[in-house]
Amino acid sequence: MKHYIARRAGYSLLSLILLSLTIFLFIRLTGDPTALLTEPGASEEDIAAIQAKFGLDQPLWIQYGVFMGSLLRGDLGDSFYYQTPVLDLYLSRLPNSLILAVSAMAFSLLLGIPSGILAAVKVGKFWDNAGKLFALLGLSLPSFLVGLLMILLFSVYLEWLPSSGSGGILHLLMPAFALGWYFAAAHMRLTRSSMLEVMGSEYIKLARLKGLSETGVIAKHAFKNALIPVVTLAGINLINMINVAVVVETVFAWPGIGRLLYEGVSFRDFPVVQGVVLIGGAMIVVVNLLVDIIYAIIDPRIRLEK
Amino acid sequence: MDESPLLELRNLSTHYISQGGSRVVRAVDDVSLSLRAGETLGIVGESGSGKSTLALSMMRVLPPAARITNGQLLLNGEDLVPKSDDEMRHIRGKQIAMILQDPMASLNPLFTIGDQVGEPLRLHEGASRRSAWERAIGLLKAVRIPSPETRVKQYPHEMSGGMRQRIVGAIGISCEPRLLIADEPTTSLDLTIQAQYLKLLRDLQAEHNLGLIFITHNLGIVARMCDQLAVMYAGRIVETGPVSDVFNRPAHPYTAALLRSIPRMTQARERLTAIEGQPPDPSTLPPGCAFAGRCPSAFDRCRREAPPVMDVAPGRNARCWLVEDQAVPVATRGAA
Incomplete structure (x- = not known):
């Protein structure tokens, strides 16, 4: 039973990591957020400053590392648009x-x-x-x-x-x-x-x-x-x-x-999209994990399979 | 003994009618039977011969496509066929009860044993929850379930198959019915449990002077349990009579063939005889006798004309042309 739960939990974690990577990459395909965060005709320096502020000037793998690092501390980052923590935004809308x-x-x-x-x-x-x-x-x-x-x-x-x-x-x-x-x-x-x-x-x-x-x-x-x-x-x-x-x-x-x-x-508000999708994904993964565990408790045939 | 029958079926027919009425399956066709209180009637036949439909007709709980199209169903001389659903509800479970084939599936998984055993009492006798519960304990004791006080509080999944079948039996006798119909109640039980259960049914029958109808395809059980035997083939009763007479001198070739197909301890070396061919499609029965195609003694008339019920001896009859002319020797058992 312990093995079973550990394995299911491992799979759940893996799905969430894959989800984080997918959403991180795909939201970046929508374009450059600075174009929406600056006025038309903004100077090169202004755009560079904004990019630096949000860390968008870094290579992708560093951006992902920063994102995952703060995620481990329970921080989903700040919204580009609202300038407030994504988690606060999420909870206020929940x-x-x-x-x-x-x-x-x-x-x-x-x-x-x-x-x-x-x-x-x-x-x-x-x-x-x-x-x-x-x-x-x-x-x-x-x-x-x-x-x-x-x-x-x-x-x-x-x-x-x-x-x-x-x-x-x-x-x-x-x-x-x-x-x-x-x-x-x-x-x-x-x-x-x-x-x-x-x-x-x-x-x-x-x-x-x-x-x-x-x-x-x-x-x-x-x-x-x-x-x-x-x-x-x-x-x-x-x-x-x-x-x-x-x-x-x-x-x-x-x-x-x-x-x-x-x-x-x-608005190409990357942290908001990443946060909302990840929390939603986590809810679904956790519910499925609980369902798997409850079924295993109810049905010994599931529990015993290797 | 009271001579008037407890149950009498007169020319009862139940047909399955497809939507639009284009296909009619004569599952039960022109069946006449009678049973006295305290007697056991065995109904035997192969799968699909109409045994279960006959039982459901007696309870009047047929599936929507099936209809009693003809005949009478007399319980203590009162015809049940014209009764409304409402009237039937007061008879079902109270005067006639039925035990189903599959004990594992017959109990509702979400209700306690006490609730399910006491339900007919609350329904038919207006018993309070508490008194139904008390009487359920008594009924479990009657069907010899150990520690009934704890068992009433349990759920079906906590019981073995044999125990569940006893509980279904307890539900059957809860309102002390006059007639109990048991539809292959032991097919899913192993042999020792089966023997115990049959003994239990016999004891209950003796105690309550029950009329018992035993539906089975096991002739061994018929020999042990029943007084009367009715053999069913393609929706019709082809032979009836006292069990010992029918076993010793079967009048219908189908009965004779069935008896030859029982394995015997005393004749271990002999090969079992199977009946050649398949039973006919009940929606397109041949014009003559339904068994004619497989019958070793069939002659022209059998294929042309369906034989009516004919007396073989007092209390015995068969649907076979061989019986009509007594000069034709009655088929005897174990000719080989």
Whole structure:
């Protein structure tokens, strides 16, 4: 078991190092940030001074070494644009992202689980087909399009909801819907298939043979069992939501981490991009590591394999 | 003994009908049977012969595509076929109970044993949570589970297969049903556990004067457990009668062939006989007798015309033209 955990942790660390190298190199392909940080027609000396200030005049491998060195001390560096530590920026945006992700998750579960159960119980009937159509639209319509269509309908034509920014609950509705849309479809499909599998099991047959009503069979015996994989997926999806909200937060100008990343890319703010991507990557790696370890605790077959 | 049967099936048919009705599978076709309280009826047949569908028809818990298309299902003289789902719910688990094939999968992994054993009591007798729990302990004791007080609090994954099957048995008898249907309850148990379980079922039967229907493909179990035997082939009962009579003088060539295929300790050197050919596709049955294609004694009429149920002796009948003309010698066992 100890060997297993040590090996998984080693792999996780390796993935993070590879991620840091990748993002470090790729963000530098976007161009020279000094062009955006100086006024047009700035003198050679000014540009050189700025480059020296941010260490951009050093060779790449030294820049990477400096970046990794401060990372080991828990320092993600300062933003070129805001001139404040990246970590502070990240933490100041995190609550907004969490609010958005939690609301989107709640929406996706409230819509996905009941509709998945309905589709499984009425398999092959109208509600199942309606559910399939919803799943198709949910998984194939990109969230930026859903967001733009909603802005068009609810902000431009109906003038019910604010199109951007954060504030009250009204500001939250459309971004949460746009972000939760895809996940609602994913949760619906998983609930449906998991429910169908459970409904075909022997213990459901036995529950019916005991004389339970169909509602009783579904509510007591099937529902809990069908929910297990959905809860597992939802947990992982919550992390994904915080990280994939870039498009939704940009469309609705929601001041979260996704938007911070977007700003970082457009201003060539290297430390911001590196920091946001690394923290996001670390979250995913840690969650996966925990899942691996929990599975190993549950299932001895995983634990024993060499 | 009470002469009126506990359960009587009259010409019961259950068909699987595909969407649109283009394909009809006659899983159970024109089945008539009867069983008295305290008696054991064995239903034997190969896989796909309709045994399990017959059992599910008796419980009226058929899959959506299956339908009882004809016949009566009398429990204490009362027909269950026209009953609504609501009415059936009060009969299921209370008057008729069923034990399923797979003990490992029959229990819900997320509920305690006590909860699952007590569930029918709470459902049918309005027992409180506490009294259902107390009675669950008593039921576990009845199916001889050691230290039932600790076992009720445990979950199915903490039990062995044999124990789980006993628990499924305890669920079956929890509301003291009149009729217990056991669908191959021992196929997944090893031989010693199997013997123990069969003994347990017999004891429970004697204690509660249960009518017991034993569905199996194991003729050895039938010989040990059953009073009456019904042999099923391609959805039909081809022969019924008291077990000893059928075993000693099978009237239907299929029964005779089945009996020849049992390995015997006393004839260790003899090769086992298999029945030639395959059972017919139940969706396209031949016009005559379904067994005609594999039957060594088949003649023209067998292929043209399906034989009706004919009396062989009092309490015995078979669906075979050979029976009609008593001059034709009844196929005897072990001719080789």
